[in-house]
Amino acid sequence: MSLVRCVEVARTFGQGDRAVVAVHGCSCDVEAGARIAIRGASGSGKSTLLHLMAGLEVPTSGSVSWPEFGESPADRARQIAVVFQGPSLLPALDVLENTMMAAVLTGTDEAEATERALAALKTVGVTGLVNQLPETLSGGQAQRIAVARALTLRPRLLLADEPTGQLDELTGRHVMDVLLAAADELGAALVVSTHDPTVGDRMTEHWEMHDGRLLVPARGGVG
Template sequence: MTLVRCVDASRTFGQGDQAVVAVHGCTCGVEPGARIAITGSSGSGKSTLLHLMAGLEAPTGGVVEWPELSDRAVERSRDIAVVFQGPSLLPALTVEENVALAAVLTGTGESEADRRAAAAMETVGVAALAGQLADTLSGGQAQRVAIARAITLRPRLVLADEPTGQLDAETGEHVLEVLLAAVHETGAALVVTTHDPVVAGRLGEHWRMDDGRLVVPAREGVL
């Protein structure tokens, strides 16, 4: 029942003397319903590991597998959603158009994409912003919209990369509540990278990246 599994997966950027190993031989897995926080300092490899899990980066060593998901990247993209740390909305589109985009890009018809977008916006409490242009939103509003977009297709796995990292404490807490409520409502597993011990404390499993090496408590690791 493992959604994503890394087996001795590594990721190196560059070649020769310029090579940088971002992730060293990582072995871990995420099961349905998991709530995992990955902590570690800046540059420790947290984001790269998340990108490997999402299929956004290909491992340069080892393998990343999705046993319970499709082998085809296009189909798998319906089951895995990513929430990024920085701005990820298209500024010239409205909130509703941004949220519906996830469904449109995976081949969903326009009317069904609009229906799914409306449901997702209602779930995260941004329905009132539907007609507003993305570039007029506050940071907290933009992250809530990004969460709505992430859950539009009711994914089985949500990967959030420092989702509160650029927000003040109060706004970040609200965004975290929205994210936790959204994955609870959809039944998705959740993996969050974070510097914030408060955020990590809200999640049941704690993993740590240390200079590109993943430390997973033995009782929590899924191989």
């Protein structure tokens, strides 16, 4: 059962002499329950590919489809959650409000969104921070809350872009523990981009990106 299918997908930023091809003709499938690490150096195109899978970027050529999620962007938004690489919390909102935000924006009523957010914050171990603003948080705390926000969607596909890239080893290990446990509990597919071999080793499939080109083992084909 394919959740995301990319067929000869390419993404170019800019035009003319300034054009940069971030992704070159990638083809791949993410199946239900998958545990995939996309490994590669910084600038290899990993983030852009994840954004294409999430529907946050539109391909310059090729196609991205979501066979199990329907055609509506709103339906996809309720089933795909993204943990971004850099800071992504809104500075004017406290931790609870930031954690609720994704669920509220995709149509969950406020009471249920609050319940989901509190449960997710407990899962990632930061329930004591619910009233704090992002400026008071450490990098590790902020990343845990970003993970909690994604979990409030109860997604079928969880995409994490370098989720441990700015964390110390211990905190990074905990964030991966949370992501893997949450994916197991939700029955969700998990795709993680990383250049950290210790993160990649915890996943069952290993894809490689080099200069925007994706190398996928035989099960998913080669793009």
